[in-house]
Amino acid sequence: MSRLVQRLGWPGTLALACILGFVAIGILAPLIAPWPAQGAGAPNVAARLMPPSADHWLGTDHLGRDMLSRLIYATRVSLSNGMLIVAFSLLIGLPVGLAAGYFGGWVDEALMRVTDVFLAFPALLLAVLMAASLGPGFLNSVIAVSVTWWPWYARLARAEGLVLRGQPYVEAARLAGVSHPRIILRHILPATARPLTVQAALDVGPALLTAAALSFLGLGVLPPTADWGQMVDAGRKFFPDRWWYSAMPGVTIFIVALSFSVLGDALRDRRKGAARASA
Amino acid sequence: MDIIRYILRRMVLSAFVVVGVTFLVFIVAQVVPSDPAALYAGPRPTAEQIEKARQELNLDAPLPARFVTFAQAMAAGDFGISYKSRRLIAEDLKAYLPATLELAVFSTGMALLFGVPLGVMAAARQGRWPDRLGSLGAIASVAMPTFFLAMLLQLVFAQWLGIMPLSGRISREIAISTPVPQATGFLLFDSLLAWRPDAFADAARHLVLPALTLASYPAGVAMRLTRSAMIEILERRHIAAARALGLPSGRILFGHALPNAMGPALTVIGLSFAYALTGAVLVEIIFAWPGLGRYVSEAILAKDFPVIAAVTMVVTVCYVAMNLIIDIAQALVDPRVALT
Numbered sequence: 001m002s003r004l005v006q007r008l009g010w011p012g013t014l015a016l017a018c019i020l021g022f023v024a025i026g027i028l029a030p031l032i033a034p035w036p037a038q039g040a041g042a043p044n045v046a047a048r049l050m051p052p053s054a055d056h057w058l059g060t061d062h063l064g065r066d067m068l069s070r071l072i073y074a075t076r077v078s079l080s081n082g083m084l085i086v087a088f089s090l091l092i093g094l095p096v097g098l099a100a101g102y103f104g105g106w107v108d109e110a111l112m113r114v115t116d117v118f119l120a121f122p123a124l125l126l127a128v129l130m131a132a133s134l135g136p137g138f139l140n141s142v143i144a145v146s147v148t149w150w151p152w153y154a155r156l157a158r159a160e161g162l163v164l165r166g167q168p169y170v171e172a173a174r175l176a177g178v179s180h181p182r183i184i185l186r187h188i189l190p191a192t193a194r195p196l197t198v199q200a201a202l203d204v205g206p207a208l209l210t211a212a213a214l215s216f217l218g219l220g221v222l223p224p225t226a227d228w229g230q231m232v233d234a235g236r237k238f239f240p241d242r243w244w245y246s247a248m249p250g251v252t253i254f255i256v257a258l259s260f261s262v263l264g265d266a267l268r269d270r271r272k273g274a275a276r277a278s279a
Numbered sequence: 280m281d282i283i284r285y286i287l288r289r290m291v292l293s294a295f296v297v298v299g300v301t302f303l304v305f306i307v308a309q310v311v312p313s314d315p316a317a318l319y320a321g322p323r324p325t326a327e328q329i330e331k332a333r334q335e336l337n338l339d340a341p342l343p344a345r346f347v348t349f350a351q352a353m354a355a356g357d358f359g360i361s362y363k364s365r366r367l368i369a370e371d372l373k374a375y376l377p378a379t380l381e382l383a384v385f386s387t388g389m390a391l392l393f394g395v396p397l398g399v400m401a402a403a404r405q406g407r408w409p410d411r412l413g414s415l416g417a418i419a420s421v422a423m424p425t426f427f428l429a430m431l432l433q434l435v436f437a438q439w440l441g442i443m444p445l446s447g448r449i450s451r452e453i454a455i456s457t458p459v460p461q462a463t464g465f466l467l468f469d470s471l472l473a474w475r476p477d478a479f480a481d482a483a484r485h486l487v488l489p490a491l492t493l494a495s496y497p498a499g500v501a502m503r504l505t506r507s508a509m510i511e512i513l514e515r516r517h518i519a520a521a522r523a524l525g526l527p528s529g530r531i532l533f534g535h536a537l538p539n540a541m542g543p544a545l546t547v548i549g550l551s552f553a554y555a556l557t558g559a560v561l562v563e564i565i566f567a568w569p570g571l572g573r574y575v576s577e578a579i580l581a582k583d584f585p586v587i588a589a590v591t592m593v594v595t596v597c598y599v600a601m602n603l604i605i606d607i608a609q610a611l612v613d614p615r616v617a618l619t
Contacts, residue, residue, distance in 0.1 A: 116292070117299030120602075121595050124557040129304070129591050132579045133311045209424055213561055216426050217576060232427055236565075240434045250427035257422035265418065 012266025015259040022256055026075040039069030041224025049242050059244040061234065067248050070226050074249065077227040078256075081142060081220075082208030086200045088146035089207075093153025098184050098192070100154070101161020112158065115151040123148040124213060131219035138221045141214050145207060156199065160192040198267060205260025212253050228253045282614060286607050293603045298350075300595050305349045308588035310342070318362050318582055358589035363581040368589045371574060376593065377464030378448060379563070379570035383555035385486050386493035390551045391544060393494065394501025399532055401502065402509035413502055420499030425558050429492045429565040436488060443488050446567035450481050489566040493558045497551030504543035512536045542613060549605045556594050 005013045025032065033039040034057075044064035052059045058067035100111040118126070130144035164170055165188070173183050212229030214220050221227050228249040235245030309315065316332040317324055324332070333339060337348060352359065358368035401413040437445040444450065448466060453459070459470045459478045467486070470478035512518065513536055521531045559572030567573070571590050578586035 113292075113295060114299070116296050117303060120296045120300050120599050121303075121591070122553045122557040122598050124560065125591055125594055126303075128560060128575070128579065129307050129587055132582070132587055133307045133584070205422070209422075212424055213426065216424075216561065217564075217579060219579065229424070229426075232424070232430075236430065239430055240438050243434070246427070246430060250424060250430070253424045253427065254419075254422055257424070258419060261418050261422050 007270060008263070008266045009269070011262050012270075015262040015266070018255065018259040019263065022075055022079060022259075025072055026079050029072050029076055033066075033069040033072045035066040035069040038065040039073035041065070041226070049238060049245070051242075052244055058248045059242075061231075061245055062238065067244065070231065071228070071248060071252055074226040074228050074231060075252075077138065077221055077225060078208055078212065078229075078253075079204075081138070081211040081227065082204040084142045085145045085149055085207040085211060086203050088142060089149035089153055090196070090200055091150075092146070093150035093155075094157050094189070094192075094196070096150070097154035097157025097159075098161045098188060101158040101163075102165050102180070102184055102188060104162075104165070108158070111154070115154050118148065118151045121148065124210060127210060127214060128217065128219065131214050131217075136219050136222055138225070141211055141220045144214065144219070145210050148210075149203075149207065153196065153200070156196060157192060160195065161188060164188045164191055202260055202264040202267070205257045205264075208260075209253065209257050282610055285610055289603055289606050293599055296599055297596060300599070301350050301353055301592065302346065304588050304591050304595075305346050308584045308591075309345065309349065312582070312584055315584060318584070353592055358592075359585045361578070361586050362583045363578070363586075368586055371586075372571070372589060372593060374464070375569060375571045375574045378466070378568060379556065379559050379572060381465050381467065382486065382489055382493065382559060382563075382568065382570060383552055386490040386555045387497070387548055387551040389490050389494035390497035390501055390547065394498035394547065395505050395537075395544060397498075398502040398505025399509055399537060401506045402513060403528070403532055405510060410506075413506070417499035417502045420495045423495065425492060425496070426561045426565060428495060429489070429562050432488050432492055433565070444485050446565070448482065448485050448569055449478065450485075453478050453481055489562050489568055492562050492566075493555045494551070496558075497547055497554055500550060501544070501547040504547060505540060508540035508543050509536055512539045515539075542609065545605055545609050545612070549602055552601050553598050556598060 004016075008016065029039065030036050035044075038044055042065070044060070044066075047056070047060050047064040049062055050056055050060040050064070056066045056068065058071065060066055061070060096111050096115065100108040100115075126148045127144045130147050131141055134140040134144060161184075170183060170187055173187050178187075211220065212227070212232075215227050215229030216233045218230075218233065220230050223230075231249035232246045232253070235242070235247075235249070239246045312318070316329050316336060316338055319336055320328040320332040337345060340348075356369055358372065360366060361368055361371070364371075397413050397416075401410040404410050433445060436443040449459075457475075457478075459466065459475055460473050462469050462472050466482040467479060470476075470482060509532075518531060518536055521535050526535075556571075559568075559570055560576055561572070562568070563570050563572035564576050571594065575587055575590040577583075578590070
């Protein structure tokens with residue numbers, strides 16, 4: 001524990017704990033939600049829009065559902081949304097970027113120009129266009145954001161591939177007659193895994209923010225499933241008189257995104273510190 | 280010579296990117312949606328109506344031919360008609376684009392106005408509480424969901440304090456009884472042209488909250504970039520010389536150090552502009568701002584694909600042009616950029 005604090009500093013450790021806490025909440029949702037049925041979407045019309053109280057710590061929504069339970073269930077959707085976006089984007093960006101960096105020449109030129117086209121769009125706008133075209137829904141919103149997200153990984157992976165293809169061990173493998181796909185998969189991919197996984201883990205926060213924005217526009221999951229962005233939007237009609245409806249999910253998004261960005265800063269500082277120490 | 284080659288290369292690449300963007304928008308807006316003809320034909324269409332719509336939209340033509348038609352129409356500024364309102368989209372864009380650009384320009388200005396001086400302060404007091412506070416603010420501004428910040432600002436400044444208007448672009452009294460004559464569509468500019476200080480002040484007040492919402496994230500980025508650039512420059516010798524000469528610290532910071540740290544400011548302008556153009560989709564709904572963002576969000580609900588495609592095209596081309604200008608400016612300011 002103290003070693004972790006030493007490495008990440010207090011803010012970074014706190015942020016990491018916060019993220020792990022939310023992951024645990026998502027996994028254990030049915031066990032810890034005070035009103036599991038309401039969390040999953042069952043209405044309770046007798047208690048509509050109640051302010052926070054002993055029964056409902058964070059108040060209730062317009063169908064009388066316990067806000068805390070809804071938020072706990074929404075954690076599953078929002079977190080897995082963020083993680084799937086990053087995973088999908090890696091799945092596309094990694095092969096494209098590695099191929100571009102490894103082969104160079106016209107392959108590189110062609111792949112990177114395609115990547116440029118995707119990067120030319122303001123990200124949220126392309127996601128909105130995609131999501132509108134595919135229709136609302138959990139998987140569609142994941143695909144829509146991934147389409148705007150993968151070029152960044154392609155660029156990162158290309159930079160790694162460019163460096164690695166000149167390494168002696170890669171050249172040795174090529175001389176030994178190992179096929180190109182096998183070199184990329186067995187010799188280059190593992191070496192890029194570390195910097196990229198760190199980056200990817202940190203990107204779950206921003207990805208989740210983008211997904212929340214799509215949900216807010218009505219392009220995310222469909223009711224009765226809830227996610228944080230959609231809850232903020234649903235509460236907008238009752239804002240600011242019933243402030244808790246929008247404020248609770250809004251603050252939740254903020255805390256999670258903040259944790260990811262604080263953790264990212266801590267890791268970056270640590271890398272900088274390590275570079276300075278070794279220099 | 281290198282600079283001219285660099286500029287030419289950037290221009291050719293941008294032209295290529297615009298073609299690619301057009302292709303992608305064509306695929307997503309015209310090929311992916313299941314049946315554009317049914318949407319075009321209106322509510323509960325008959326089979327003949329759909330068939331007629333298919334012919335009008337030229338849906339039976341082969342894909343490459345359809346793409347060429349689409350690209351030619353886009354290049355000519357002919358965006359077609361809206362499925363829903365049956366109005367010419369080009370006319371709608373002309374009405375809504377200035378409102379969004381006004382917001383984008385204003386918020387970019389705000390981001391620089393807050394971000395750069397804060398970054399200078401943080402660098403000057405490196406490691407002490409103004410620096411820590413500034414860094415915390417910068418991190419928070421990245422993590423804050425735009426739409427939630429917009430609602431919070433409304434709550435505090437419009438509902439509680441009552442010092443700012445809740446939403447809209449101008450007060451209803453002015454819009455109805457003494458409207459400002461339209462010349463450019465930029466309300467601040469128009470009210471100055473017509474010499475209407477009352478309308479100018481009112482429009483400016485309406486701008487503050489939405490612009491502040493859109494400025495918060497780029498201001499945070501501006502602050503961080505300025506801070507790190509300034510820290511590096513403050514260690515250079517000409518600063519030490521200026522200190523040894525006993526120049527006042529304000530003049531050293533803003534007169535001798537900051538001009539050397541202006542590279543990041545250019546980056547931030549581009550980033551902030553892009554952020555404002557897309558954030559507009561979220562912010563304009565909340566502040567009832569009559570711009571492209573609200574236009575497109577209504578089109579999303581109605582599955583009005585020609586409108587969504589047109590807005591995406593126009594905004595993306597603005598964005599590509601903006602990036603091109605910034606790249607060229609950066610190469611002119613710092614010729615080393617052109618060598619990479």
